[in-house]
Amino acid sequence: MANPNPALVALVSQAGDRAAETPVSSLFIGRWSSRALTGEAIPDETLFALFEAARFAPSYMNSQPWRFAFARRGEPAFDRLAASLLPGNQIWAKEASALVLVASKAAFTPPGASEPILSPASSFDTGAAWASLALQASLLGWSTRAMAGFDKDKARAATGAPESLKLEAVIAIGKRGDPTLLPEERQPMEKPSPRKKMADIVFAGGFPPDC
Amino acid sequence: MANPNPALVALVSQAGDRAAETPVSSLFIGRWSSRALTGEAIPDETLFALFEAARFAPSYMNSQPWRFAFARRGEPAFDRLAASLLPGNQIWAKEASALVLVASKAAFTPPGASEPILSPASSFDTGAAWASLALQASLLGWSTRAMAGFDKDKARAATGAPESLKLEAVIAIGKRGDPTLLPEERQPMEKPSPRKKMADIVFAGGFPPDC
Numbered sequence: 001m002a003n004p005n006p007a008l009v010a011l012v013s014q015a016g017d018r019a020a021e022t023p024v025s026s027l028f029i030g031r032w033s034s035r036a037l038t039g040e041a042i043p044d045e046t047l048f049a050l051f052e053a054a055r056f057a058p059s060y061m062n063s064q065p066w067r068f069a070f071a072r073r074g075e076p077a078f079d080r081l082a083a084s085l086l087p088g089n090q091i092w093a094k095e096a097s098a099l100v101l102v103a104s105k106a107a108f109t110p111p112g113a114s115e116p117i118l119s120p121a122s123s124f125d126t127g128a129a130w131a132s133l134a135l136q137a138s139l140l141g142w143s144t145r146a147m148a149g150f151d152k153d154k155a156r157a158a159t160g161a162p163e164s165l166k167l168e169a170v171i172a173i174g175k176r177g178d179p180t181l182l183p184e185e186r187q188p189m190e191k192p193s194p195r196k197k198m199a200d201i202v203f204a205g206g207f208p209p210d211c
Numbered sequence: 212m213a214n215p216n217p218a219l220v221a222l223v224s225q226a227g228d229r230a231a232e233t234p235v236s237s238l239f240i241g242r243w244s245s246r247a248l249t250g251e252a253i254p255d256e257t258l259f260a261l262f263e264a265a266r267f268a269p270s271y272m273n274s275q276p277w278r279f280a281f282a283r284r285g286e287p288a289f290d291r292l293a294a295s296l297l298p299g300n301q302i303w304a305k306e307a308s309a310l311v312l313v314a315s316k317a318a319f320t321p322p323g324a325s326e327p328i329l330s331p332a333s334s335f336d337t338g339a340a341w342a343s344l345a346l347q348a349s350l351l352g353w354s355t356r357a358m359a360g361f362d363k364d365k366a367r368a369a370t371g372a373p374e375s376l377k378l379e380a381v382i383a384i385g386k387r388g389d390p391t392l393l394p395e396e397r398q399p400m401e402k403p404s405p406r407k408k409m410a411d412i413v414f415a416g417g418f419p420p421d422c
């Protein structure tokens with residue numbers, strides 16, 4: 001950024017239950033994927049700020065492979081999308097303010113080319129767009145949770161997604177609620193998840209054989 | 212986040228040459244992938260803050276599929292990794308402060324399971340980790356650029372990456388320099404790239420057939 005804001009840059013070693021090995025912006029360590037959601041309506045300017053963040057993600061040759069179909073709670077498309085989720089996810093995801101089917105399109109036509117080619121990175125790049133969406137949500141006080149466990153045939157039928165799109169995840173967006181909104185056996189899971197050690201994922205010079 | 216910082220949340224409609232259709236944090240609209248880099252050394256605390264941000268990305272069943280091998284400019288591993296890039300990328304990437312090979316590992320053992328399973332979202336999730344790394348870099352005043360166009364056999368040999376890892380991208384990390392650091396014909400490209408319209412990537416209720 002041209003003018004990084006000092007408050008943005010401030011690094012922390014702890015956010016809630018999580019500890020960082022190296023200080024990092026609280027934006028990253030403070031975000032987590034909630035299940036207990038209030039179900040309240042999400043304003044347009046909030047929902048579209050999330051998509052806007054995703055829109056500015058980087059991608060292979062600027063191919064921008066990400067595509068999003070959204071539905072708000074109470075709309076028929078929301079119920080169809082919710083019904084594509086695995087039963088364990090439906091329990092809580094029906095209280096989301098919006099559900100979003102995230103898809104990727106590998107085919108794109110580079111500038112100056114006459115024929116489309118396939119990006120080798122369309123899922124990877126769409127994941128970058130998803131993270132941008134999730135972080136913008138967190139900045140605005142909203143929670144997101146992506147689910148890759150869903151019935152792809154049902155989700156494709158629910159949204160009319162053409163075969164050219166690979167279905168990546170369903171995202172639940174909502175305001176974090178009290179854990180008691182969840183069934184009792186799920187309440188203990190309602191907290192930030194732990195992480196592998198840095199030494200298990202980052203290597204100097206090359207990868208060990210068993211990483 | 213528990214305590215969003217008002218400065219973080221402030222939304223803008225413009226950052227440099229870029230316009231947003233809906234106001235969005237300048238973090239997203241202000242980040243772009245530079246090629247003109249100064250080659251200066253990157254401090255450990257900066258480099259590891261970037262990996263730390265990646266470490267806290269969300270993932271399928273918290274599988275954390277991302278793996279990173281890094282090398283600093285001047286190290287033999289840096290030259291090996293640079294040599295795996297397509298010639299057009301080598302020209303500028305050799306002036307990076309560090310190069311990072313980003314890989315994903317689909318196999319993981321869920322909590323309580325005895326056998327590993329394959330994540331359906333390992334590339335997608337690793338893309339989320341890459342975006343987190345890129346945004347943390349931007350917050351700290353550093354630039355990143357991911358390249359999916361590289362010789363995978365060379366990169367695998369350069370880093371000893373086991374076959375269990377899918378090689379996703381090589382990331383160049385550096386301080387943005389003057390465009391005149393680049394060959395003359397490349398200097399006009401040294402600016403933020405445009406984006407598709409929101410209406411081309413975001414759809415209410417379902418996808419159109421030609422999206």
